[in-house]
Amino acid sequence: MVLGTMLFALVALMVPARAAEGGGPSEVTFIIQVLILVAAGRICGEIAQRLGQPAVMGQLIAGLILGPSVFGLLAPDWQRALFPTAPEQKAMLDAVSQLGILMLLLLTGMETDPSLIRRVGRAAASVSLTGIAIPFACGVAAGEMLPDAMLPHPEMRLVTSLFLGTALSISSVKIVAMVVREMNFLSRDIGQIIVTSAIIDDTLGWVVIAITFSLARHGTVDAWALGQAIVGTFVFLALSFTVGRVLVFRAIRWSNDHLEGEFPVISTILVIMAVMALATHLIGVHSVLGAFVAGVLVGQSPILARHVEEQLRGLIVALFMPVFFGLAGLGADLTILSNPYLLGLTAALVLIASIGKFGGAFLGGALGGLDRRESLALAFGMNARGSTEVIVATIGLQMGALSHDLFTMIVAMAVLTTMVMPPTLRWALARIPLSEDEERRIAREAFAATGFVPNLERLLVTVDGSANGKLASRLAGLVSAFRGMPVTVLDLRPASPAAEPAEARKRPAEAEIVETSAEGRSAAPTMAMKRSGRRGRKQT
Known part of the structure; x- marks a missing residue:
């Protein structure tokens, strides 16, 4: 009212x-x-x-x-x-929407946990491969059978089919993770497999979108341009997760420790996102891939404090999400469904998407060694399209690969599959009993979470060369290596040789502050002391 x-x-x-x-x-x-x-x-x-x-x-x-x-x-x-x-008026709101797409992909990447892939990689990889391949093939086949009147450019049918296949095959990791977290299943094996499968879906989906965008720019299948886009994409990913990872960590750490203005880390994160988005644009693929990879790298940074992440999340959730998704809803015209023919096509699209994703995920679960109840929960969970689907459809509409009617049909399908997923997944998860191994692990994790160390974000250690100081340094090194946590070491030994005990004058060190981070996790957990001309800065 x-x-x-x-x-x-x-x-x-x-x-x-x-x-x-x-x-x-x-x-x-x-x-x-x-x-x-x-x-x-x-x-x-x-x-x-x-x-x-x-x-x-x-x-x-x-x-x-x-x-x-x-x-x-x-x-x-x-x-x-x-x-x-x-x-002229639409361009003002579209500009906010375009920035909103990049910000949403940044947030999605920050919420992506690559460590889950290593933990449950085999089952999740099986689910993702079949869960993407089957609905993708169904979507491409549906696109090839669409009448020319439904296509914005009939001569670019392949591009439309690829977008349709991608839209039908990607799950929304945000919505999947929300329901699994709400049911307290994140510590359960099946919960981790569901979330990990959605992460792999999202990652592969954005790679496919980037390559499809390159194909759409040329209008036809150009083998050279397509090969260049594929090679460029994988070179970008390889550099991002090796050299880029180190540079991102150091940039965030440097801005936190040296810049005096307000919210320096958030400004650095936005600059990183923009640079990586421009990098993917320059190699001929869509900028969303760069924003997503930037989010993944930023989310892994050991110095990213919880309050910094919440500040950035607040900006995206409060402003960019309602504007972007509201504008996507404005672009859809559900009155076209009063046409029985288009209503039938929409129902067929929803049916193809649901059967393809459900069947592919169920088959992947069975191949990955899951029982019937676990495979059923997995199939229900992976059927949510939600925000990811709408972003894909919006990109396709802006590129001219999708018509307004197809865009409306995809949005309707995203709404229906997403609204069905939470109750069905809750029902399926409630039927999965807790195994003895899971019960022991959950109890162990709950006990560890109540301790002091899991709530730490950064360590400050003071040492003075004594036995206690050396012990504190070694303990801090162990905690840092295990938790991936940055450490600041304050050396309190006197700077003047005359003020030191005779047995300590042989040491070449002087009073200093030394900072270490978890970038060198594989190194020995002992803190190295080295000369530094600066003193303490603000810490996150």
């Missing part, structure tokens, strides 16, 4: 104002659009969460309500006044 009243008042003010200014681009209109999308996304997101659904679905539904599907059907003049179709 509050949102409706606010919407009525704002539109009532905008209609005469836009008439007076001749319908040109308006900053006032842009501010009101952002205000409405953020407020509507927050309200609908809260309602969705209270109904057991992810908040992102509420934000997408808010956009559907504000778009031609509901508001435009009931009051078309007012809807056009609030969201005019003039290119």
Whole structure:
């Protein structure tokens, strides 16, 4: 009721104002659009969460309500006044949406835990390969059978088919992880396999999107351009997770320790994201891959404190998510489903997507050594498309690979599969008994979590050359190597040789502050003392 009243008042003010200014681009209109999308996304997101659904679905539904599907059907003049179709006005909101895609991929990468892949790699790899290959093949086949009237460019049918296959094959890791965490299954084997499979899905999906984008830029299958894109993508990934990983860690650490302004680490993270997004753009693939990889590297940084991550997450969740998903909902027109033919095509798309993903994940679970109940839970969990699907569809629409009708059908499919997933996954997980090994491991992890060490983010160790000082240094080294935690070592030995005991004058060290990080995890856990001209800086 509050949102409706606010919407009525704002539109009532905008209609005469836009008439007076001749319908040109308006900053006032842009501010009101952002205000409405953020407020509507927050309200609908809260309602969705209270109904057991992810908040992102509420934000997408808010956009559907504000778009031609509901508001435009009931009051078309007012809807056009609030969201005019003039290119100059749309460009202002589209710019925020474009930045929102990169920020969302940054956040998705930061929430990706590569260590899970090493823990349950065999079963998760089996699930991901079959869970991607089967629905991808179904989507490509469906794209090849679509009538020409459904395609934006019939001569680029292959690109449309690839986008459709990708959209049908990727699971939303955010929504999958949300339900698994809510059910307290993150410590269970099946929970880790489900989340890890979604991580692999997401990663492979963005690589496929990057290559498809390169293909779409040339319009036809150019073997040289396609090979260049594939080689460039894998070279970028190889450099990112070797040299790039070290550079990202050092950049975050340097900005935290040397810059005096507010939020220096967040500024550094945004610069890293932009540089890597531009790098992927320069090699001919989509910038979303660079943003996603940047998020993965940033999320692994040992110096990324919890409050810094929460500050960045707050900006993305509060502003960019409701604007982006609201705008995606605005771009979908569900009134086309009043056409029985398009309604039938949408139902067929949902059926193909669900059967392909469910069957592929179930088969992968069986091949990976899971029993029937675990494979069933895995199949239900991997069927959620959600935010990832909408991002893929939005990129396809912007590139001209998808028509508005196909975009609407994919958004409808994403909403339906995502809303079905939480209750079905909860039902399936509740039927899986706890094994003895899992029970012992969960009890051990719960006991360890209550200790002091797991809550540490950074160590400050003072040493003075005594036996106690050496012991403290070695203990700090062990904790740092085990937890991947940065350490600051403060050497309290006197700087003047005359003030030192005779037996200590042989040591060449002087009073100093030495910082180490977990980048050299494989090194011996003893803290090395070396000369440093600077003194303590602020710590995260």
